[in-house]
Amino acid sequence: MNKQVESASNEVKRRFNTLKEDLIFYKTNLESGLGKEGRINEARIRKLLNSYIYLIDTLYVKNQGEMLGYTIRNNNYFEVIPIDQWPDFKDKGRHLLISSGDKKVELAVSLQLSHFINYFSNNYYLGETGYKFFVEGDQIHQISSDRDEGGMFVAPEMAAQVKKDVQEGVKGDYSGEIRAIDGKQKESILAQYPFNLYPLQQDFALIFALDKSPVFTKIYTTYFYLFLGLFGLLLFIIFLMIKYFRNMSQKNQELESKTGEINLLFGQQTMLLQETNGFVYYHNQKGMVSNVSDNLKDVLGYSKEEFIENNKSYIVPEDLRRLQKMAQNALVNKEDCLSYEISFIKKNGEVIRTKNFEKLFYDEKGVFTGSVGICTDINEKYLAEQELIKSENRLRLVLNSLPDVIFIYDHQGFYKDFYVQDETLFVQKPSEILGKSVMEVIPSPMNEDFMDALKKAVKTNMLQTRQIEMEGSNGKKCFEVRFFKLDEERVISIGREVTGQKLWEKGLQEAKEMAEIANKAKSDFLANMSHEIRTPMNGLLGMIHLLEDTQLDTQQEEYIKVIKDSGESLLSIIKDILDYSKIEAGKLELNLSSIQFKREINRAINIFSGMVAKKNIKINLSLSPEIPECLIIDKEKLNQILFNIVGNAIKFTPNGGRISISIKGEHIMEDSLMINFSISDNGVGIPVSKIDQLIHPFTQVGNGTETEKNGAGLGLAITHKLVELMGGSLNVSSEEGKGSEFYFAIFATISEKEKVGLDSTIESNLSALYDMDYLAGQFPLDILLVEDNEINLQFMRLLMKHLGYQPEIALNGVEALEKVKEREFDLILMDYQMPLMNGPEATKAIRKLENGKSVKIIGLSANVFKEEIEKAMLTGMDDYLAKPVKIQDLIDKIKESFDYIKKA
CATH class of the missing domain: 3.30.450.20 (PAS domain)
Structure with missing residues (x-):
């Protein structure tokens, strides 16, 4: 008793100290997490309460002014208790207080010590x-x-x-x-x-x-009965010894003759139990397990002591209740044997099925004295039987619910069963053909085809399909019949009426061919439109790049930057409009790169500076400091999303209005975050009934002046698809006459530059990267420029002159081919679409010439479709530049070409 009270006291003390340590640890976490978590973590509170449910009545937490109480009720209901004022906790004997030095973080526990x-x-x-x-x-x-x-x-x-x-x-x-x-x-x-x-x-x-009296009484009684027992045992031993020595010689002879048989029997029993994966167990007169064979550990994983002590808890509860009822009935009826199946829970948690057989023993008066049983693992057989039952039930359910015509045959083609929902499909009732052969029922020559399919299904175990036309009570019907082997005795056929389907197939085929022709015409139109629009854009943006590198004052630089950004945004819009067919087909892909996020946002909004100034609109931009400086994201698609949403906000906001842009970051993992955008205005608003229509292409709500209704109605549809592509969703809330709010989230990754610190270098113009006037001196190349458009030709000539090159000019593929025949070139800049001979055709022809085998050919095209680029590369082009050509991209290609020639 002394040892028990000491152990109990130490256990209470240890458990209480563990609570105190956990509270101090949680308080430390709250202190170190200030500014990161922003609020109390209820999941950790719930875990703490569950761990000390018998000790804690209520847990009070104060964290940076936030005060809450938490408790778990008797029904395991987790309750949060709001607190207006931090309690005094004067009763130090019933409360445990943990607080930080500055009192900003405090924990108090109301204790239930008695419980x-x-x-x-x-x-x-x-x-x-x-x-x-x-x-x-x-x-x-x-x-x-x-x-x-x-x-x-x-x-x-x-x-x-x-x-x-x-x-x-x-x-x-x-x-x-x-x-x-x-x-x-x-x-x-x-x-x-x-x-x-x-x-x-x-x-x-x-x-x-x-109590003293029972203790001492039991001690004396125990010693008295012990003495009597020992004395009786001594007399019994003497009697046994006399009887033993009297029969020793006789028994020795019998024992020697039986020893071999017994050893053989025990060996066979052990081998049998091992082979059947079973064990033997014994019940005493009280129905409790008294002994078990060593095979137990191999079957269930428990030791003998564990099984004897807790065997009932190892039986699945519903099986235990069923077994107890069976055993009770067997004892009442004085049955000699008991056979049953139950599920045991093994020590590793696995549940297995066992087959048990018990032999019950009774005395002369019919009182139960015990039993011996054998438990055998039949789990594999049980699982197979259950799966077979499930399979048969599933098959029967499927057969009864299918609208198809189902027949079952033997392997010789005789009808055995059927499942038919509509018997009017046949002239002869299905019940009348049972026992007949396929050759009798199906008219010739289709019966031979049917029998051939049935035999192939049996021989190959593979599905066989046949088409058949049959006369029914409602006229001729067309069926598609599938044969497959059901088991070693049966074959099943499933027939579906396809009369209507056959009638539609021809029309559908014609419609498909017409759709393919229309789709090809659409693709050709988009390719031509891309070329026609991007060609003048090449000249426009190219001249802006050249103008940007001239001597400009500060105001002119700002104007040029706005024009340049606007042109690139317009180019992005054109690209997305031309690629809308790709968006519909789900083929649009992200082009990820590392950007300085805050600067890119300011740049995107600055595009609208002219419109904002004209309408005297105030834009408030709020950027969360949690967003890193550098992120990996698709810059062009982000700009396109902002261009559409902010542009709409400016368009539908009245003069003197306001627009608020809020951008916040939510860290998901160590290197990833969701960026949440909210763009609201106080414009005309959108009717609630029309909000859902905004994301559909070519749809306009029509709220605003006539000049504000212009546009294809495609912007928000593209924006919706782009937001989904970037891992988020676009949502709109609006009230007519009060304004609208567009909010969406996109997925981004923190750039490596952010981890090691921002690059200390700043952006330089082209003259800082290369001495443009002497680029030809640094990378001397003999260049052939093939271009048919006068605007692009003028731009490329000025650009090449600015870089120090004097390229040879060819106005089409035929001229390019002649010039390559006359002399060798280091680099050919080849336009894609030209009269007489286009770029791919000219490239193929040049590659066949001696002077054209090693020359580097770079394609120039306004067509940005991936399929067209891949086709161009297959014709023999080494690289590809999309129009409008950026000066920096061209310089990079010139340098790569020089390095290529130098290595060659």
Whole structure:
């Protein structure tokens, strides 16, 4: 008893200290997480309460001014208690306080010590005459138990001695009275062990008590019966020894003759149990397992001791209830054998099915004396049987619910069964053909084709399909019949009427051919439109790049930058409009690159500076500091999204209005985040009934002036698709006459530049990267320029002159071919679409010439479709530049060409 009270006291103290350590750890996490989490993490609170459900009544948390209480009710309901003012917690004996130095983070726990101490003390059993108490300060409380004997308390004279020892921190043993409220007294022996629950100021101790009289009575009775038992055992042993020696010689002879048989029998039994994966077990007269064979561990994984102690808990509950009812009936009916199947839970958690057979034994009076049983693992067989049952049920359910015509035959083609929903499809009823052969029922020559399909299905185990036309009660019907082998005796056919389908197939084929022709015409139109639009854009943006490299004042540089950004945005819009067919087909792809995010946002908004100034609109931009400087994202698609949404906001916002743009970041993983955009205005708004129409192509709401209605109605449809492509979704909320809000989220990755610190270099213009006037001196090349458009030709000539080159000019593929025949070139810049001979044709012809085998050919085209680029590369081109050609891209290609020639 002394050992038990000491163990119980130490367990209570250890568990309380663990709570204190967990509270200090959680307080430290809150302090270190300020500014990151932003609020109290309720998941961690829930976990803390569940871990100490018997000790914590209520947990109070204060974090940066946020105050909440948390508790778990009896029904395991997690409740949050709002707190207007932080409690005083004056009762230091019932509350545990943990706080930071600056009091910004505080934790307080309202303790339920009685419940806590009761829970851990009840784990120690003292018998039917035992009682438990605990000391808290100068109070001694009884610990409740399953026995209902009324309130018990320690006699005052003994209680005084106990309290004194507890205050001095001394454990003790006592002998005295324990009294009940009804006046009954019990002479008892007590064991006390003190402990403290720092920082609680009270003294604590556990007291275990036992009645004296039953204890000593049991001791004397035990010794008396032990003596009698030993004496009787001695007499019995003497009797056995006499009888043993009398029969020794006779039994030795019988034993020698039987030993071989017994050893053989036991060997065979062991081998049988091992082969069948089973074990033997024994029940005593009380129905409890008394012994089990060594094979148990191989079957279930438990030791003998574990199985004998807890075998009922290893049986699946529903099977245990069924087994107990069966055993009860067997004993009532005095049955000799009991056979059943149950599911056991193995030690590794796996559930297996077993087959059990038990032999029941009774005495002369018919009283059950025990049983021996064999348990065999039949899990594999059971699973196979269950799967077979499920398979048959599934097949039957499918056959009964299918609208198709289903027949079952034997392997010789005789009808065995059928599942037909509509018997009017046939002239002869299906029930009348059972037992007949396919050759009799199906008219010739289709019967031979049917029989051939059936035999192939049996021989190859592969599906066979046939088409058949049959006369039914409603006229001629067309069926598509599939044959497959059902099992080793049966074949099944599933027939579906396809009369209507056959009638439509021809029309559908014609419609498909017309659609393919229309789609090709559409692709050709888009390719030509791309070329026609991008060709003048090449000259426009090319001249802007050249103008940007001239001497300009500050205001002119700003104007040129706005024109340049606007042109590139227009080019992006044109690209997305021409690629809308790709968006519909889901073929649009992200082009990820590392960008300085905040600068790119400012640049995108600055495009609208002219429109904003004209309408006197105020734009408020809010960028969350949590967003890193450098992100990996598709810059062009981000600009296109902002161009459409911000452009619409400016368009439909009245003069003197306001637009708010809020951008926040939400970290998902270490290197990833979601960027949340919110763009709101106080414009004309959108009717609620028309908000859902905005994301459909070529749709306009029509709120605004006539000049504000211009456009293809494609912008938000493209924006919606681009946002989804970038991992988010576009949402709109609006109130007519008050304004609209567009909010969306896109996925981004933190750039490596952000991790190591931003590059200290700043952007330089082209003259800083290369000495453009002497580029030809640094990378001397003999260049042939093939271009038929006068605007692009003029731009390329000026650009080449600016770079220090004097290229040879060819106005079409025929001229290019002649010039390559006359002399060798290092680099050919080849336009794609030209009269007489286009770029791909000219490239093929040049590659066949001696002077054209090693020359580097770079294609120039306004067609940006991936398929066209791949076709151009297959003709022999080495590289590809899309119009409008950027000066930097051209310089890079010139340098690469020089390095290529130098290596060659």
